[in-house]
Amino acid sequence: MCCGGCAKCLGVTLIPLAVLCALANILLFFPGGKYETSDHISDEVWYFGGILGSGVLMVFPILVFMGLKNNDCCGCCGNESCGKRFAMFTSIIFAAVGVLGSGYSFVLSAVAMNKGPKCLTRNNEWTYPFENGNYLGNHSYWSDCEYPESIVPWNLTLFSLLLIMSGAQMVLCAIQAVNGLFGTLCGDCKCCGCCGGDGAV
Template sequence: MCYGKCAKCLGITLVPLAILCIIVNTLLFFPNGETGYNTPEQLADSVWCFSGIIGSGLLMVFPVLVFMGMENNDCCGCCGNESCGKRFANFSSVIFAGIGVAGAAYCFIVSSVGLNIGPKCIVNGSSNYTYPFKDGDYLGNHSMWDTCYKPPNIVTWHVTLFALLLVMSGVQLVLCAIQVVNGLIGFICGECSCCSCCGSA
């Protein structure tokens, strides 16, 4: 098994996910595509955690670069040991995969909280932005969504985007966890077969 190729595939898969998480998190600041509601008083606190931008977005840059570069690492010459270079690369990938796990977990947790608490909005008979929903009960009862009338369609916007972040960060979490296992196996077992391939090329 070539652990570098597996890591590269994981890195390639993480790229579009990270970009989409950044885009989705950015859209949360513009309810219903409008720009007049992006203040802390009008948007839920979970939006201002930047979980998709930082956790599942920018933090993913580090594991992606490491994963995608593993296949091209020199595997035949480190301190006189053929497999030393690849072992070190696999070990470093575990560390950076851990960073990816932490970032994805942060986004996953914040998205879960965001869905559970719901959005801030103005309800009928009020002039202040509040959290009208509790404990995620509103998710299965769409008739409750009509209690929010400003920003327009805020509940649909909030639920859809946070649900997307939840799913994508969950996938990132699984992919980074796979690389933790993949990297540990590569570190423990080495990549002698890879070195023999390099030597025969």
């Protein structure tokens, strides 16, 4: 498969991941599946890791990756491979954007999981009752959060999904960065063993 075809495949794979990351972030605004005022929601949710990092920012790499397959590579300055090389080089830049966006979401999710959710405690105050992820290996701590109901598994599940999906996005964008490098160096589908022999992206 040629480098452009590989890029399109990666772009298509990123679409459901971006949508699911945004959806997971939106669900986090409803702790325990219920509506709460803004000051009762964990701070990390308001940083929009899934919506901005793994969602909106991922749109640009997706569009670029999918567009490489249809690049007509008309060339420039009499060099037929020039247009293709430039397109593949551009994909490396947008792959880096994708890595930064998904990395932002990944780090936020890891911090949120370690910190734990904001909830109503036995002292009748909204705070973060957990420290340094101590609740992750000991479910007996979960009872420290009295409200919203099931807030701990709710946050833990959604942030875990964000962590996994944003990690997958980083890997896919890194693959395209390598693929784009081959495309930049090779110029067309006949070289480096990364592509087919028909010469079309």
